[in-house]
Amino acid sequence: MDLDPNTDLSFTRTLPIAPALVWDCWTTPAHIKHFFVPKPHSIKSCDIDLRVGGRFNTVMVVNGQEMPNSGVYLEVIPGQRLVFTDAYTEGWKPAPDPFMTAILDLKPDGKGGTIYTATARHRSTETREAHENMGFYDGWGTVVDQLVDYARTL
């Protein structure tokens, strides 16, 4: 994938857990709740239909306020690639003002771990900038830390 520095945000980290475990965490509602938002924010509910066009709906609780987020999966390649977006809800209904498309790429690092690349693609330079200012790198980085910590308890 050719990144566009004007509209994309992306980072790559090597995680000490296997791609299959990362995949399970990212695609199972019961697991999602444990890492998907930086604590002390939390996930109240998560509803997943893991197929292309299927729903990925969550309700976050941020500073006591519920924030529903509805989306769909665009690409589902088990253990390797997960793409989702808020640009659609189920049935390919376009959202009025989509924020981003997230692409998670998982590769084995050859030592039992995972080379984890998370990319957020945006419609405009402004949205990318807003996302960076909201704390993309810190936030998505914390999510990965939480994922690893949680996965190790499984």
Added chain:
Amino acid sequence: MDLDPNTDLSFTRTLPIAPALVWDCWTTPAHIKHFFVPKPHSIKSCDIDLRVGGRFNTVMVVNGQEMPNSGVYLEVIPGQRLVFTDAYTEGWKPAPDPFMTAILDLKPDGKGGTIYTATARHRSTETREAHENMGFYDGWGTVVDQLVDYARTL
């Protein structure tokens, strides 16, 4: 699929040709050129990578002016369902200002023909209205007539 009268445009027609033939016409660049825009407008080029996330790029010629249109497929169920949009280009790069998502549903009519449902979903009431005023029903209807006429020569 639940239609939303505020943002969707849709019609259903029964065509006297088989779903497999309709499918071939809709997914083959050499065929697309013969029906995809109402004549005398034409298609200068068509580039297809028929898979989820793959490109569906065309260059139309309208009143002598070239109009490139880039998009991707969201769903590809051979002989049954084709979903494409200009909301992304390849690599899931979000388009700044997407116009619509098109859903083509094909079902056998039990007599060798096809029950053909074409749906255009939009982000807003305004876009839906603009599309209707641009002549959605006439235009997409003419495209179907041209498709049937062309398919019968194959």
